[in-house]
Amino acid sequence: ILILAIESSCDETAAAVVKNGREVLSNVISSQIELHKLYGGVVPEIASRKHIEKINQVIEEALTEAEVTLDDIDAIGVTYGPGLVGALLVGVAEAKAIAYAKKIPLVGVHHIEGHISANYIENKELEPPFLCLVVSGGHTHLVCVKDYGDYEILGRTRDDAAGEAFDKVARAIGLGYPGGPKIDKLSKEGNADAIVFPKAHIEDSPYDFSFSGVKSSVLNYINGCQMKGIEYNRADIAASFQKAVTDVLVENAMHAVQEYGLKKFAIAGGVASNSTLRAAMKNACEENGIEFYYPSPIFCTDNAAMIGVAAYYEYLAGTRHGWDLNAVPNLKLGER
Numbered sequence: 001i002l003i004l005a006i007e008s009s010c011d012e013t014a015a016a017v018v019k020n021g022r023e024v025l026s027n028v029i030s031s032q033i034e035l036h037k038l039y040g041g042v043v044p045e046i047a048s049r050k051h052i053e054k055i056n057q058v059i060e061e062a063l064t065e066a067e068v069t070l071d072d073i074d075a076i077g078v079t080y081g082p083g084l085v086g087a088l089l090v091g092v093a094e095a096k097a098i099a100y101a102k103k104i105p106l107v108g109v110h111h112i113e114g115h116i117s118a119n120y121i122e123n124k125e126l127e128p129p130f131l132c133l134v135v136s137g138g139h140t141h142l143v144c145v146k147d148y149g150d151y152e153i154l155g156r157t158r159d160d161a162a163g164e165a166f167d168k169v170a171r172a173i174g175l176g177y178p179g180g181p182k183i184d185k186l187s188k189e190g191n192a193d194a195i196v197f198p199k200a201h202i203e204d205s206p207y208d209f210s211f212s213g214v215k216s217s218v219l220n221y222i223n224g225c226q227m228k229g230i231e232y233n234r235a236d237i238a239a240s241f242q243k244a245v246t247d248v249l250v251e252n253a254m255h256a257v258q259e260y261g262l263k264k265f266a267i268a269g270g271v272a273s274n275s276t277l278r279a280a281m282k283n284a285c286e287e288n289g290i291e292f293y294y295p296s297p298i299f300c301t302d303n304a305a306m307i308g309v310a311a312y313y314e315y316l317a318g319t320r321h322g323w324d325l326n327a328v329p330n331l332k333l334g335e336r
């Protein structure tokens with residue numbers, strides 16, 4: 001089964017060809033980051049327009065790189081939520097047009113199901129059940145992956161997503177957008193024990209997260225330094241903030257994996273490419289005798305290969321969408 005997958009939920013226009021759910025024949029990503037940098041974040045209106053400009057070219061490239069034509073494709077997979085409505089609509093309309101013209105099935109995919117499924121690409125032996133920590137720009141979910149397409153959300157953030165916290169702190173210390181990779185890099189020159197930022201644990205909800213407190217605490221620290229006329233060390237702030245976030249993610253994830261008696265643990269989403277988080281999770285899993293899985297960084301941030309993988313398992317499960325498929329900006333995981 002060959003699937004052409006399309007992803008346009010945020011600021012990446014992406015297309016990929018995936019064979020039998022595990023083999024990525026091509027993975028083309030056109031990022032709009034340089035454009036949105038000018039504004040310090042993603043501007044929805046600009047994102048949709050850029051998607052329209054790029055999508056045909058990106059699909060052409062994905063087909064060419066995979067050395068196939070549309071006639072070889074068995075189904076179209078597309079992200080239809082969650083995300084920016086205008087951005088999603090570009091991918092959904094394109095997917096419908098191709099599926100209709102070629103008379104092949106249309107399979108709508110949940111973006112976070114895509115992020116989770118990225119783990120199947122390089123870990124051919126990975127199968128559910130496993131626990132997955134999704135840490136992206138808009139989500140922080142601890143998900144029990146019971147089976148392909150069968151998810152139970154054990155915990156989630158009460159406020160900011162992990163990636164959002166990285167981006168906001170990065171902006172506060174003048175690193176620019178997107179901040180996650182920049183904090184990752186700068187933190188290597190800093191001391192993670194220099195400043196103690198709070199680690200939020202939520203009473204009675206051991207798998208939930210909260211990152212607004214640590215973010216505020218960083219802002220207060222910076223303001224305090226400025227008022228006292230003290231120069232603060234940006235690398236120390238980056239390293240200490242990153243440690244506070246990482247520690248909570250590791251603690252809650254290990255707690256859940258044990259409580260649910262799972263033997264496998266995976267991470268997903270843009271923040272899953274963070275080197276400190278990857279190292280800390282690897283250690284914790286080793287200590288607890290748990291198999292640890294993680295995608296290469298290129299499959300952590302937004303891409304269409306992960307959508308192709310998720311679409312394949314949805315396709316096998318019989319998911320087919322009609323020509324009335326619409327973008328659903330707040331789509332819930334597990335909804336069809």
Ligand code: ATP
Nearest residue numbers: 136137138139163180181184270271273274301302
């Ligand atoms: P969502 O998937 O929730 O809809 P999104 O698609 O915008 O949100 P992703 O593309 O999965 O998010 O990830 C982008 C986020 O990942 C950004 O917040 C970015 O700062 C963060 N990120 C990327 N690389 C790193 C890194 N090395 N360390 C920390 N954060 C990172």
Ligand code: MG
Nearest residue numbers: 010011012302
């Ligand atoms: Mg993005």
Ligand code: FE
Nearest residue numbers: 136137301302
């Ligand atoms: Fe994403």
